[in-house]
Amino acid sequence: MATEDTKTADTSDDKRQSLGNSKSRYLDNILPMARIKKIMKMDPNITDNIANEANYMICTATEYFIRYLSREAYNLDKKALSYQSLAQYVQDEEKLDFLHQIIPNKITVRQYKKILKENKDKVFDSGSDVSSSSEEEAEEEQEDEEMSGEEESEDEK
Amino acid sequence: MSDDKITDLQLPLSVVQRLIKEAIPPNAIAKQEAKLAIARAASVFILFLTSSATDITSAANQKTMSANHVLTALKDIEFESFVPELEKALENYRNVMKSKKEKKLNDNSANKAAEKVDDENIEDDVELIDDD
Numbered sequence: 001m002a003t004e005d006t007k008t009a010d011t012s013d014d015k016r017q018s019l020g021n022s023k024s025r026y027l028d029n030i031l032p033m034a035r036i037k038k039i040m041k042m043d044p045n046i047t048d049n050i051a052n053e054a055n056y057m058i059c060t061a062t063e064y065f066i067r068y069l070s071r072e073a074y075n076l077d078k079k080a081l082s083y084q085s086l087a088q089y090v091q092d093e094e095k096l097d098f099l100h101q102i103i104p105n106k107i108t109v110r111q112y113k114k115i116l117k118e119n120k121d122k123v124f125d126s127g128s129d130v131s132s133s134s135e136e137e138a139e140e141e142q143e144d145e146e147m148s149g150e151e152e153s154e155d156e157k
Numbered sequence: 158m159s160d161d162k163i164t165d166l167q168l169p170l171s172v173v174q175r176l177i178k179e180a181i182p183p184n185a186i187a188k189q190e191a192k193l194a195i196a197r198a199a200s201v202f203i204l205f206l207t208s209s210a211t212d213i214t215s216a217a218n219q220k221t222m223s224a225n226h227v228l229t230a231l232k233d234i235e236f237e238s239f240v241p242e243l244e245k246a247l248e249n250y251r252n253v254m255k256s257k258k259e260k261k262l263n264d265n266s267a268n269k270a271a272e273k274v275d276d277e278n279i280e281d282d283v284e285l286i287d288d289d
Contacts, residue, residue, distance in 0.1 A: 027249070027250060027253055028246075028249075029246075030172050030175065030176070031168060031169075031172055031173075031176075032168075032169065032172070035165070035168065035169070036168075036203055038165055038166065039166055039200060039203045039204065039207075040203060040204075040207040042166065042204060043204060043207045043208055043211055045208070045211050045212075045215070046207065046211055047211055047214045047215065047219075047220055047221060047222045048220040048221070049220055049221040049222070050221070050222045051221055051222060051223045051224065053223065053224035053247065053250065053251075054210070054221075054222040054223055054224050054226060054227050056224070056246075056247070056250050057224045057227040057228065057243055057246075057247060058203060058206055058207065058210075058227055060243055060246045061202075061206060061227070061231060061236070061239055061243060062168075062199050062202060062203055062206075063176055064239045064242065064243070065198075065199060065202050065236070065239075066173060066176040066177060066180070066195055066199050067176055067177075067179060067180035068180075068239075069195055069198060070176070070177040070180035070181055070187070070195060071180045071181065073191070074180070074181045074182075074185060074187075078185070079186075080185065080186040080187065080188055081177070081181055081185065081186065081187040081188060081191050082188045082190070082191055083188060083190040083191045083194055085191075086191050086194055086195065087194075090198075094235075095234070095235040095236070098201060098202075098205045099198050099201060099202075102194075102197055102198055102201050103194050103197075103198060
């Protein structure tokens with residue numbers, strides 16, 4: 001087994017060298033910096049310029065982040081790195097707040113139906129409110145029309 | 158920007174997969190669904206970190222995001238545990254860039270020398286033709 005491991009490590013090094021026309025031969029980042037810059041530019045408030053060093057820092061930080069997330073999720077359940085343990089780690093860790101919507105816990109169909117039903121009840125409750133309020137709005141609109149009609153007739157006079 | 162494909166904003170899965178394999182024991186299995194979710198999380202992490210670094214850059218009244226802004230941003234979003242390693246990586250990056258620059262300068266001077274030699278050879282050829 002150990003020999004196999006060293007083999008795979010060798011091939012990845014070979015790949016790195018064959019890929020590495022310049023930078024990757026010396027720097028150990030493997031995520032593409034240009035791609036990361038593109039993602040950074042999605043930010044609506046992004047600064048005018050991004051120093052190459054800053055780009056490199058975000059690239060390396062992202063690599064550490066991927067390793068960290070994989071390691072922690074794997075430690076929860078050592079059978080395999082599964083979506084369930086990943087979601088559990090994300091939901092329990094406060095500093096991963098920004099991922100709560102991205103990696104939600106999985107739920108069963110029964111739970112889903114229950115939530116749906118609850119939401120339906122809510123919609124039904126608020127639905128009656130909406131209809132009453134829309135009636136009020138309609139009445140207001142009618143009044144407005146009458147008002148404007150009067151104004152127009154005054155103008156004509 | 159509108160020409161950009163959505164895949165341009167995702168990280169290459171093969172690279173993400175390699176990073177995941179580095180993090181877990183050699184024989185451990187990583188399920189495909191988990192890999193995809195981690196790749197998605199990494200993209201969101203970039204945006205999250207960028208947004209925080211942007212705030213710090215603007216608060217300092219500067220127009221260029223620097224490495225230090227990113228490091229401060231990491232502390233802000235509670236990932237200060239990455240900072241010591243990143244500082245080492247930054248030092249390495251600066252050294253590599255420096256040696257690259259020096260190498261380029263050397264290459265340029267070497268190229269010029271080579272060109273000169275070529276010129277001389279051509280002149281020799283011309284002389285030969287003249288003789289004929």
